[in-house]
Amino acid sequence: MTPAGGEGQLQVQVFLDGISDLDLNTKTRDWYTMDVSTMIQDIDIVDHEIDDETGCSLLFLRNSVIHCCPDSQRIKHYPKHLIHCFVENRSGRKPLSETSNTSKEPVFFAELFSISPCEEQLNWSVGSHLEGDVPRLQARTARWLRYLNS
Numbered sequence: 048m049t050p051a052g053g054e055g056q057l058q059v060q061v062f063l064d065g066i067s068d069l070d071l072n073t074k075t076r077d078w079y080t081m082d083v084s085t086m087i088q089d090i091d092i093v094d095h096e097i098d099d100e101t102g103c104s105l106l107f108l109r110n111s112v113i114h115c116c117p118d119s120q121r122i123k124h125y126p127k128h129l130i131h132c133f134v135e136n137r138s139g140r141k142p143l144s145e146t147s148n149t150s151k152e153p154v155f156f157a158e159l160f161s162i163s164p165c166e167e168q169l170n171w172s173v174g175s176h177l178e179g180d181v182p183r184l185q186a187r188t189a190r191w192l193r194y195l196n197s
Contacts, residue, residue, distance in 0.1 A: 134188055154178050157173050173188070
């Protein structure tokens with residue numbers, strides 16, 4: 048998953064286009080347009096994810112991950128070797144007992160997390176209570192695992 052320079056720069060543009068498609072407030076849009084785009088203009092992005100609800104994003108680089116959080120206007124950098132993935136898949140399972148309340152627990156949950164100082168921890172997760180969402184989330188998680196294992 049190591050892009051050539053041109054492909055990495057194409058990913059930068061795809062990422063910025065994804066940000067521009069979001070319904071973000073002016074402050075957040077300006078932060079991404081000015082601060083983040085300036086910082087990433089000369090790096091090769093392997094892949095990216097954008098949280099449509101929060102506007103947060105992850106940029107997957109060859110040897111690290113960058114987390115952009117518009118609420119705090121912070122950009123954090125994590126070495127790839129300190130990032131791990133946790134997956135819990137309860138789809139297709141029946142509850143152990145009729146009294147257990149499984150409706151509060153997602154049928155699928157995956158998280159990227161870092162082993163680093165508590166102020167610098169990465170916590171990027173996806174989950175759903177709907178079995179129909181599981182294939183989409185499994186594919187997303189598989190992308191994470193391919194990246195981490197490359």
